[in-house]
Amino acid sequence: MRLRNKPWAKEKIESYPQYIVPNPENFKGKWHEVFHNNQPLHIEVGTGKGRFITEMAKANPHINYIGIELYDSVIVTALDRLIEADLPNLRLLNVNAADLDKYFAKNDVERVYLNFSDPWPKKRHEKRRLTYKDFLKLYESILVDGGEIHFKTDNQGLFEYSLMSFSAYGMLLKYISLDLHNSDFEGNIMTEYEQKFSEKGNRIYRCEVKFQN
């Protein structure tokens, strides 16, 4: 099914400005005003239906989280989760990650999560991959020095491409697992896609990389 933005979803999103931040550009460099504290901020880019970011926010109340999703017809499910959980440390943005630097300033973010990003396997779509060098530049421009990207996928091609992209950008590899569910990684919170692919028996790849100062 082709995903598109839907009027009913837009209407619902606009009814919950306390959860899906309208005009996020107003908070660039001052997200503490939204959360009313100075806790570290972690973001998930391509948050989908929001299970990961909601469970992370529940488990880590001392960290603030923002889930970013392009499609309003998808983010409404994350919104439903947030309405139910009513977490003070989680907000959602219905925006394109290609514009991240409009919404976040340098040092606003301590960690970026990329979970099961769309692989865009065709070479002519390389620029859409969330680990393409232009996206890495964007993440670097909003992260604290030494900020990290935590990346999970079942797609071997995207994983290999991303490792090369991180390396070409001069990032340092902190952790790698080529079979997450048979590794010793504790405290893993499964995303919707992770659950689906794990149940099919797919191998899950994971890495943590950091920008060099």
Ligand SMILES: C[S@@+](CC[C@H](N)C(=O)[O-])C[C@H]1O[C@@H](n2cnc3c(N)ncnc32)[C@H](O)[C@@H]1O
């Ligand atoms: C394959 S889904 C994975 C969803 C979720 N992270 C999971 O693991 O279940 C990828 C999500 O990233 C979103 N996405 C892709 N490119 C994006 C962009 N440039 N900005 C914001 N969201 C994006 C898609 O709309 C989609 O919901």
